[in-house]
Amino acid sequence: MTDYDDDRPTPRGELMIQLVPLPADTNANGDVYAGWLVQQMDTAAGTLAGRISQGRNATVAMDRMEFLSPLRIGAQVGCYCELVDIGRSSMKIHVEVWTRDRNNKPPRKVTEGLFVYVAIDEHGRIREVPEQ
Numbered sequence: 381m382t383d384y385d386d387d388r389p390t391p392r393g394e395l396m397i398q399l400v401p402l403p404a405d406t407n408a409n410g411d412v413y414a415g416w417l418v419q420q421m422d423t424a425a426g427t428l429a430g431r432i433s434q435g436r437n438a439t440v441a442m443d444r445m446e447f448l449s450p451l452r453i454g455a456q457v458g459c460y461c462e463l464v465d466i467g468r469s470s471m472k473i474h475v476e477v478w479t480r481d482r483n484n485k486p487p488r489k490v491t492e493g494l495f496v497y498v499a500i501d502e503h504g505r506i507r508e509v510p511e512q
């Protein structure tokens with residue numbers, strides 16, 4: 381995918397959210413739905429985008445994702461976010477998802493993606509991101 385997913389044994393970025401998927405979040409095989417995971421990643425990256433933009437923001441793009449391993453119910457899931465680039469009104473945020481299974485094996489990376497947000501005002505119009 382990117383140069384971010386090479387031989388790194390630890391997550392890259394700041395832990396933005398951590399949660400545990402429940403049975404309602406899975407398919408018949410007990411694996412967590414991809415859509416559920418994308419929702420968590422968007423929530424995590426959107427939280428960082430809101431902090432950076434100091435207000436409302438909207439998701440405008442998401443780069444491809446590859447699922448490296450299944451995510452099971454009961455596993456502890458962490459979404460780690462890192463600001464990659466910032467423009468006049470946009471922010472690119474890299475998200476990695478890591479999990480630790482209930483049997484306490486070492487954490488493993490599940491997926492990663494690049495999310496793009498724009499800062500918006502109270503009327504939903506694009507606005508500038510404040511100076512960082």
